[in-house]
Amino acid sequence: MLKSSLTQRFLLVMFAIIAAIIAAFYLYSVPLIKSKVFEIERNASRIALNNVFELADKMYSSSEEYRQQVLESHRQRLRAVVDSAAFLYSKQYTLATQSGMTDVQARDYVFTQLSDLTYGDDDYVWVADEDFMLVSHPDPAYRGRSVYEFVDESGHPIIPSVLKAAIADGEGFYNYRWNRLNEERKLEKFSYVKYFPQWHFVLGAGVYIDDVEAEVSARRERALAELREALAEIKIASTGYLFIFDGSGRMLVHPNQNIDGAMFRTLKNPVTDNTILQELISVAETGKELYYKWDRPTDPGNYIYEKVSLVRYLPGFDWYICSSIYLDELQASSQVLTDRIMVIATIALLAASILAFVFVNVVTRPIRHLSETASRISSGEMDATTKIHRDDEIGVLARAFDRMVDRLRQNISQLDEKVGERTRELDQRNRQLSQAMDDISAASQNLKLVEERQRLILDALPAQIAYIDNQQNYIFVNEGYVAAFGLSKQDVIGKHLREVIGTRMYEDIIPQVQKALHGTTSTFEYPLELNGETRITKRTLMPFDPEPGKVLGLINLSLDITAEREGERRLQVAQRMHTVGQLAGGLSHDFNNLLSILQGNLLAIQDNPATPAELLRHIEPAIRATRRGADITRRLLAFARRQPLSPSRIDLYALMTECTALIGSSLPSNITQMMVADKDLRQPLADPGQLEDALVNLAFNARAAMPDGGEIRFHLSNRSVTTTLLLDEQVDFGEYVEITVCDTGCGFSQEAMERAFEPFFTTRKMENSSGLGLSMVYGFVKQSNGYIALSNHTGGGACVTLLLPASAPVKQAMPASSDTPNDESTRSKGLILLLDDEDDVREVIRDQLSGLGYQVIECRDPTEACELIDTLPDLKGVVSDIVMPGDLNGFDVARHLRMSHPDAAVVLVSGFASRHDERPDDCNMLPMLRKPFTREQLGHALQSPKARQPLKMGTDN
Template identity: 30%
Template sequence: MASGCTPARSRPAKCRGRFRPTVTGWELARSLPSSFRRRRPNDLMRPAENNRILIIDDNPSIHEDFRKILAPIGSRLTDLSAAETALFGQEQTTAVRKHFVVESAYQGEEGLAKVHDAIVRERPYAMAFVDVRMPPGWDGIETIAQLWQEAPDLQIVICTAYSDYSWQDIAAKLNGSHNMVVLKKPFDNIEVLQLAHALCHKWLVTQEANAKLTELNRVVEERTRELDRINAELRTEIVEHRQTEEVLRESEERFRAFMDNSPIIAFIKDDAGRYVYLNKPFEERFKIRLSEWSGRTDIEAWGPKIAATIQENDAAVRESGLPQEFIENMQVPEGAECEWLVLKFILPDRTGRKLIAGVGVDVTERNRIESQRRQAQKLEAVGQLAGGIAHDFNNILAVIMGYGETAMARVEPAGAAHQGLQAILKAADRGAVLIQQLLSFSRKQVIWPRIIDVNFVLIETDKILHRLINEDIHMSLLLGTDIGCVKAEPGQVEQVVMNLVVNARDAMPQGGQLTIETTNAQVDDSEAQRHNVAAGEYVVVQVTDTGSGMSPETKGRIFEPFFTTKASGHGTGLGLATCYGIAKQSGGFIRVESEIGQGSTFSVLFPRIDDVAQPRAVQTAPVNLPRGTETVLVVEDDDALRQVTAQILDELGYVVIEAANGKQAQEVLSTDRGQSVDLLLTDVGMPYLDGGALGKWAELRYPDIKVLYVSGHIEDPRIDRENLGEKQAFLAKPVTRTQLALTVRWVCDGRPG
């Protein structure tokens, strides 16, 4: 940013026996652009959003393909809305999909006529998909050239499966327009949808830019007329009034008072780039005086690195003659470089020189918060995608684990088949851990949090942590006193600490110091708002290493799933993503401090709970799986998962009835056979009728029926697993044979303590 000092007052010059300053304070105040003096946010008319798209292709089936993607109906709309949600960062529950208006033309001449007619009707198209080959009429290149004669801002996507023209040929024939991209056939639906969103938005932004340019021209003309009027008035006042000097002095004092008491910095530089004016906020913020800076250039004031950008921006303003906004860096006395939003404009003086005037505000904090917000939105979008994928894989793993465990029970323990099945189940277990990590990052993992003492969790985990590190790493465990309790799942807290310890170990291949510390902390409103958490007291688990540290670029991406700086085969890239998800799911967040060569500190903050920690229950696996003779209605829309569940229960002695969805289950329960059902085992997320609604319906019809809900999704509004009834229970996917047997028996026995 151009920083500048205000010049000392110019010496008056003789004029018909009178003195008048070359640049007066009153004239400078009046010459500020009206857009800066009195512009409001809504002064500029925002163009209406345009979702009209023209398809120009001689193949009718291509038109139908585009309509399916851009103007879908029925189930296609649902599928594409889900895609858009993942693509554009909106939550699926709140996303509102843009509906495009798609019209067709089968030859270039017809397309040109439609574009002309649309403009006449004041309903222009925002973009067009144009095929290259369209015999017998114009080809795509000629069509585009004709379209741009009629509508220069029309965004074009060239669609072709052939290589008739290279991109360089196309660009040369069409003069290298920026309103054009190439889409190769066969095209991807998501790519088409992305192009439609992006180019319709670009068309809208172009219209906004044109409107703003028109407004800027109006402002310049208005300012020019104002300056002309001011000059005429001053000439008249000089001739007619001897009191002009007093009037100008008072005006200058008012201007100085205005500039010195405003919250913005202001500066003026002469035509040689030397500072000639600084307002008081400028002097106070940078702890300098005008007398020290008067006559300095940007290089003398800021050094060559910062000055290069400032001088480039000054040149752009001089060349255009229009007010322009820039983001410029200036170093404050504390040593940090701050970002400033600067409005610069030309200020002519009485001698005809073109001075550069500018005003600016510090936007460092605002930009930092905005960057954090964008990163949070990005992680949220990736989390939605990861959670959806993990949820689908849960069902697949459940089938593998169910059939694998069933098969193991039928083969000889010493045989080769038994070993093979063990390998399959071991791989499925690894897959389940990976899925749980994805669900942790997306905050959709099913957890059972309780009040715990983090110091106790770390003491229990200490031996495991020492096994994770190398002998040349010294680990210290510093547990604070009077540390509050937190509400979280102990296993998740252990996982967070182990992931951070492994990360620290890998950052210290030559050894070093690893410190794990617990403290209490107070999070103020500002930090809470940045991390979207509640302000108040938190318990901090801090892991510090003396390793290689991270660059700002790496630090900005460490919580993205599958991002890793480790060599191939040495990490999944899910460790820190899992920590992020667990902290968020527990109502907390993570602070990161790191510099290259200075090590790293990860501070995981959990909301403090003023309560007594609950002891961890110790469970032992039964030698033999419990059996039963009750009738169980298994409701699951995944055929393979439903079949393996039914097979396991059948082998355990239960009478099993299957239903593929909620509607079929209602039909079963409405028959005489349904009266014998003792337990309704139902998936929660199903088409037609979800498991939550089915369970409520069944309980109203049969008050004595027991219901076991099964889901791999924590954020499911269809059931409240924290407040289930006495005859209800919840089981998290993927479900092992043992878990299924124990839980079904437990629910059928009335959930004994």
């Protein structure tokens, strides 16, 4: 058969046909399969890269959102710190001034407290005045210095531009360079600075940008660590991997520990001799792959193995994310398939050759059928079979062909399973990426917790805070705000402004709201009804415009300033009373001089034996009128706190018992009195006579307020003041005795409550009411270092409360001398120097001295008096007015007399007696006469042992 040419030709044809079939199958199937398998492997690498890129991009977005949240958090905290510091200043300044500090002392005191105020990471507040001087700073080296002294690295002033902008804008956030405490290096700082024109200073608080970046950087490092863990689990092919580097050439994430974290800018591609860094960056985001040669872990240093990389660039982090895989690994699966196909083809060729030898005569039709089947398979119809069922070799060939196709189908199925397994691996990686996203979500939840803490802080502030959008709907309110309107947060959030505050308040403040929504901060005062009480609130509406020219809403900050306004009112009342007291004291001085002249001349006429009896009948009422005028000036002096006092410790219960007995005899039968006293009453330190006068005045005022009868109640008790207490002014801490006089009459009117202590103010219609009763009580109490308050009982009637110190010592002033004449005065002859700048007063006193038997030499100037003292060796005494024109006064003349005439008598006279705290210590025991006085009083004073008592030399005040 082999020798037959037909057989040979047929065999050749058979061999050619079989070879053609195998070639066709290879050409039509193998390249397509290799291409598809290669594409699948490469797509798997691209999918893994894209998934990691999306994860990194989401991390960047989360990081940027975190940065904005951190900045916003610092903005809100800086606003709260500045507002809290301003609130602290306001309260502490008010308390300091109320405690008696001057304005400068109060400001320095509060600025010292503010310099100790810290928050965050040793951050602080600072204050600069309108003259650009730092008045408060935690570093003592900075306080009291001009801000122009502090310059940056280029020598330019740092703070002046910030202060100018804050003063011009009212407030704002500013960036500048400043060093930390105890450090020299200057860092970028982000500060909130606010101008307070009412206090003439600027207050600022800030945070260093490094601290903000540290928070964001820490967050980024955590994200990178999470990404590193995710990348360690991702594998591409057998040894492929993902890695990340930044634009500076630092390898951020790489599975090779020798490269991870290192700079690889010098590593080169052995094919192009260019740096790998440049080539990877050049193909980033182009969709192109970089082919280069590199070594294998199993063959280090031998750069002959081809690799392929895809690169994605993330601008936010400046990251380059790359996939890297050896080219032969991408082709490995397709090569295995190709080899198997080639083995099958070889086996098929051998089988066909054997069959051709055996069945050469009967193969034409089956071979044609096989050819058709092969053609169908080559066209991609993998389900095609020969459908030849024969028991001969052609049938065997057909079955072998079918098995070959089935084997090929199985290989393709195995390849599909392998691809499916790889897909499942990618799904696992995707789940890991999802877990990473859940971690990011947990971090976002932590941010919400931070916001909740800030909300709690805002709720705890003693202020009303709310945020309203540009549609006038509430977005945020704190507890103080909703409490002011008696609502809850759920009742307010989302509601319109008019629904919450009411139509009346809305119409009152809508101009201010519109002003804020147009970009201008508005500050105004508004009375608010709270728990049935009117409270004065200071409301500041600040526009919220994160983008210039675009106001998204407004922030309302309201503070209760009712206490401040009440303090201002009390201060004005105290100042008015002080002014009236000065005026009353001055008037009483001049009036006493006039009364001295009138009384002295009238008494001289009365004592003259030659005065007609008809004239004496008219002189007696005139003398009584001068004494009545002297009593009025005494009351004025009591109000002006310039009456002489003789303070001592008083048995209050005994004094009150005597006083109530005296008062009871003057009360009508329809008025009763009652006294209640605590056990173990302390002894107040005051003038007993003046206290008794004050109580009698209060009792008679109560009698006048009860024309139809009633009850007067006296209550005596001990009181220890250890907390803030306001009567007519803030009470100093200490031990006191409280005396309360109450009646059941008509009570005080509003006008009486405000003006009761003013001299000559009275609500009585009687002609003989001078209006000096309560003013005298007021002056006595204040001169005794005490306090007084008026009030009305809810059940009706008025109440006056006196608070007298029970322990504080009071310097005693000499009381006026007794009116009892000294019988020996007329026997004491000698020369007396008379000093007074009023000619008429001097004439009256001269006549009185002459009537007492003294020789008198007069002068009107203290300097002249001192010269006369030095030239008169027989001088027996000096009678001198205290207040004199020029640099010297009566006290100076008394001292000069004691130096040259230690045994001479000294008597001082004045239109108003000095207050005990104004009288020099060395002249404290000298006798003092208050104008007007009688001849007998003058004589008694000259003969008093105290008139010749040596002075305790001290310092004149």
